[in-house]
Amino acid sequence: MEIDPLPNGSGSVGTTIPEAAATTTAATAALKTTPSSKLSQLTESLKLEHQLLRVPFEHYKKTIRANHRAVEKEVSSVISSVADVADCNEPSKEDAVLNLTSLVSRLQGLKRKLEEGSRTENLQAQRCRARLDHLESVDAENLSEWNNVRLKRILVDYMLRMSYYDTAMKLAESSNIQDLVDIDVFQEAKKVIDALRNQEVGPALAWCVDNKSRLKKSKSKFEFQLRLQEFIELVRAENHMRAILYARRHLAPWGATHLKELQRVMATLAFRSNTGCAKYKVLFEPKQWDFLVDQFKQEFCRLYGMTLEPLLNIYLQAGLSALKTPYCYEDDCTKEDPLSQDSFRKLALPLPYSKQHHSKLVCYITKELMDTENPPQVLPNGYVYSTKALKEMAEKNNGTITCPRTGLVCNYSELVKAYIS
Amino acid sequence: MELNSLKDAFDRVAKKQKLSFSKTQEVMDLIFQEIEKAIEMMQSTTFDYKSVLAELKKKLHEIAPLSQLEGTQKELNIALSKYPKALEKILNPDISKAYRNIEFDSNTVNQIIASHFYRLGLFDVGDCFINETGEAEAAVAMRSLFQEMYQMLEAMKSRNLEPALKWAAVNSDKLKENGSDLQLKLHHLQFVKILQKGSRDEALKYARTNFAPFAANHMAEIQKLMGCLLYSDRLQDSPYAHLLSPTNWDVVAEELTRQFCNLLGQSYESPLNVTIAAGVQGLPPLLKFMTVMAGKKQEWQSMKQLPVPVELDKEFQFHPIFVCPVSKEQSTDDNPPMLMSCGHVLCKQSINKMSKNSSKSFKCPYCPSDIDATQCRQLNF
Ligand SMILES: [Zn+2]
Numbered sequence: 001m002e003i004d005p006l007p008n009g010s011g012s013v014g015t016t017i018p019e020a021a022a023t024t025t026a027a028t029a030a031l032k033t034t035p036s037s038k039l040s041q042l043t044e045s046l047k048l049e050h051q052l053l054r055v056p057f058e059h060y061k062k063t064i065r066a067n068h069r070a071v072e073k074e075v076s077s078v079i080s081s082v083a084d085v086a087d088c089n090e091p092s093k094e095d096a097v098l099n100l101t102s103l104v105s106r107l108q109g110l111k112r113k114l115e116e117g118s119r120t121e122n123l124q125a126q127r128c129r130a131r132l133d134h135l136e137s138v139d140a141e142n143l144s145e146w147n148n149v150r151l152k153r154i155l156v157d158y159m160l161r162m163s164y165y166d167t168a169m170k171l172a173e174s175s176n177i178q179d180l181v182d183i184d185v186f187q188e189a190k191k192v193i194d195a196l197r198n199q200e201v202g203p204a205l206a207w208c209v210d211n212k213s214r215l216k217k218s219k220s221k222f223e224f225q226l227r228l229q230e231f232i233e234l235v236r237a238e239n240h241m242r243a244i245l246y247a248r249r250h251l252a253p254w255g256a257t258h259l260k261e262l263q264r265v266m267a268t269l270a271f272r273s274n275t276g277c278a279k280y281k282v283l284f285e286p287k288q289w290d291f292l293v294d295q296f297k298q299e300f301c302r303l304y305g306m307t308l309e310p311l312l313n314i315y316l317q318a319g320l321s322a323l324k325t326p327y328c329y330e331d332d333c334t335k336e337d338p339l340s341q342d343s344f345r346k347l348a349l350p351l352p353y354s355k356q357h358h359s360k361l362v363c364y365i366t367k368e369l370m371d372t373e374n375p376p377q378v379l380p381n382g383y384v385y386s387t388k389a390l391k392e393m394a395e396k397n398n399g400t401i402t403c404p405r406t407g408l409v410c411n412y413s414e415l416v417k418a419y420i421s
Numbered sequence: 422m423e424l425n426s427l428k429d430a431f432d433r434v435a436k437k438q439k440l441s442f443s444k445t446q447e448v449m450d451l452i453f454q455e456i457e458k459a460i461e462m463m464q465s466t467t468f469d470y471k472s473v474l475a476e477l478k479k480k481l482h483e484i485a486p487l488s489q490l491e492g493t494q495k496e497l498n499i500a501l502s503k504y505p506k507a508l509e510k511i512l513n514p515d516i517s518k519a520y521r522n523i524e525f526d527s528n529t530v531n532q533i534i535a536s537h538f539y540r541l542g543l544f545d546v547g548d549c550f551i552n553e554t555g556e557a558e559a560a561v562a563m564r565s566l567f568q569e570m571y572q573m574l575e576a577m578k579s580r581n582l583e584p585a586l587k588w589a590a591v592n593s594d595k596l597k598e599n600g601s602d603l604q605l606k607l608h609h610l611q612f613v614k615i616l617q618k619g620s621r622d623e624a625l626k627y628a629r630t631n632f633a634p635f636a637a638n639h640m641a642e643i644q645k646l647m648g649c650l651l652y653s654d655r656l657q658d659s660p661y662a663h664l665l666s667p668t669n670w671d672v673v674a675e676e677l678t679r680q681f682c683n684l685l686g687q688s689y690e691s692p693l694n695v696t697i698a699a700g701v702q703g704l705p706p707l708l709k710f711m712t713v714m715a716g717k718k719q720e721w722q723s724m725k726q727l728p729v730p731v732e733l734d735k736e737f738q739f740h741p742i743f744v745c746p747v748s749k750e751q752s753t754d755d756n757p758p759m760l761m762s763c764g765h766v767l768c769k770q771s772i773n774k775m776s777k778n779s780s781k782s783f784k785c786p787y788c789p790s791d792i793d794a795t796q797c798r799q800l801n802f
């Protein structure tokens with residue numbers, strides 16, 4: 001037997017297993033060869049990550065503000081309590097000492113709360129940092145892994161917005177990306193959404209109070225919509241007196257800005273819930289509650305700096321359009337193309353086709369790009385294949401070419417080169 | 422990208438938050454001490470407790486804890502408002518600007534997602550998802566399809582090739598038809614594994630029974646592999662050391678995945694993966710267009726073709742695209758690419774225009790040739 005002393009890989013026929021270097025994916029290999037365009041592409045893609053950085057920051061800011069408000073409130077109440085004790089006309093010494101002692105323990109409690117609050121703040125700050133680090137960590141070597149994580153992040157975002165919390169948590173845990181997704185932020189939303197689905201507005205109203213100034217800034221009328229719904233429920237229950245009292249108290253303040261809607265809802269007092277009049281009937285339909293849920297999600301996303309649509313839908317739309325060609329809906333669309341699948345075709349149907357400025361010809365046989373190095377050649381029947389594929393075919397078959405799509409047989413010498421600019 | 426300036430902006434926030442925290446603590450300690458001191462003084466008999474109380478009230482008023490906090494709070498607020506502004510400046514604050522207001526059918530999307538999980542071997546996540554959505558059962562078919570593949574891959578991770586070898590043997594004809602030598606690659610790994618255990622006789626026996634069918638087409642590699650037998654007890658110090666690299670297993674696992682998907686009629690990459698990756702590349706030019714053409718928002722909602730070219734990487738090129746160099750339009754069935762006698766290619770409409778509907782010959786825009794429109798041939802890429 002012949003023994004080869006230096007069997008270093010020899011990829012000539014391709015059975016010998018290539019070495020480590022050869023395993024880098026096509027994407028990273030390209031990254032190394034054309035650094036400038038690839039790098040700018042990478043930079044562009046990182047610019048899409050606003051939500052990733054914004055949401056934990058808004059959460060952090062919210063905690064800081066809430067903690068600070070709590071401290072302010074407690075401190076001023078302690079000070080005014082001291083003043084009360086001091087200003088009291090005839091306090092007994094014992095009472096005064098007792099009062100002060102209770103203030104001391106109150107302060108101790110506040111201190112503990114402050115420390116606890118600071119721990120939460122620090123954890124949230126850490127999360128903000130983890131995200132910055134994550135963006136910084138991407139490079140040529142880990143690009144494909146980083147992209148996989150991105151898709152998982154996008155999927156968790158989708159799950160959370162669609163209220164598939166279990167899947168969101170499972171996916172985040174199993175991929176160890178808890179710091180890169182906003183499960184805890186959505187816990188807050190979950191309470192409100194669950195309540196609205198049970199036709200309770202309480203938690204939603206409490207949420208509005210918590211975020212009053214910011215909702216006001218964005219001119220949100222979500223609270224008004226909640227109030228309207230509560231009013232409708234009173235009318236439905238034929239609780240007319242209470243309905244009127246409620247309207248005076250909670251709806252009237254919105255009169256200046258939303259008079260039309262206000263009047264429309266007030267009119268239900270005259271029509272009742274079994275009204276046949278379409279304009280009012282709709283106000284009593286259960287889908288009004290679904291509408292409130294959607295409305296809440298929008299307000300919630302806006303407040304946290306999220307996109308109003310799930311990230312998944314945004315990327316899917318862009319991706320489907322970029323991939324969609326007029327040929328995708330034909331039978332011979334290759335299975336590697338997502339648009340060869342019915343589900344993807346269905347989603348892409350209302351979307352625009354892609355646009356390209358330059359010809360990009362892929363050889364039907366080798367699936368490789370045909371360019372000046374590997375120019376296209378034309379068979380007598382007008383079918384075009386790459387020089388590489390045709391040469392190989394000719395070598396194997398004594399110079400004969402068989403068109404794989406039509407079965408036409410011809411000679412290699414009958415081919416003509418085509419010049420594509 | 423200016424990630425560093427973002428980090429700096431965030432560090433400022435964190436620093437000011439720490440400062441504000443310690444200031445709050447300090448102020449609270451101060452109040453705390455004053456009250457404790459007052460209690461102590463009141464309990465001794467030397468002082469009039471009423472004046473002590475009055476003194477405490479005055480002291481606390483002087484400390485003015487809340488206004489003491491104001492300063493650090495103000496600095497914190499400035500940092501808090503600067504960071505999001507930096508985010509908006511450096512990143513794209515709204516990537517939904519190029520979003521078309523069409524509702525995706527959520528059932529279809531969920532089906533795609535469930536299939537994606539199963540394809541990736543995330544069976545638990547996929548099950549959980551189907552459970553939670555109560556739909557997308559259609560994807561369950563994918564589960565059983567891919568379970569077999571992941572069993573083979575899992576086994577390979579613990580260096581057990583039996584399931585993979587069995588599958589390759591059953592599908593040996595189909596693999597050969599696809600031009601894959603996966604079966605030999607698996608035998609190759611097994612052979613080295615046996616050799617690594619130090620049993621040369623067993624390795625030789627294995628080679629004899631399993632390499633023979635591949636002798637015709639792969640003689641050179643088989644010869645090289647047999648060379649290993651010389652070094653069976655010290656493979657890691659031999660010229661064959663690279664055969665021990667764990668990457669070899671990864672490469673074969675990848676080939677196995679590729680062939681398995683291929684035989685199933687499935688794509689190698691998860692289609693969701695491909696689409697999202699294309700979206701990440703396609704979105705930036707679209708967003709740029711939207712910023713420039715803010716007024717065309719309405720038109721965008723009904724456009725049949727993207728308004729700007731979106732160049733995707735080669736791996737997303739699934740169809741040949743011919744763009745006529747004269748009209749800059751993509752060819753269609755009605756306007757196919759035509760080969761002129763000089764070898765240059767234009768689309769039919771351009772040729773019709775230049776030849777005044779084939780009534781006269783014209784000059785090729787790319788070379789000095791005279792072109793007769795009736796002699797042009799339609800191309801099929
Ligand atoms: Zn296609």
Ligand SMILES: [Zn+2]
Nearest residue numbers: 763765785788
């Ligand atoms: Zn020409």
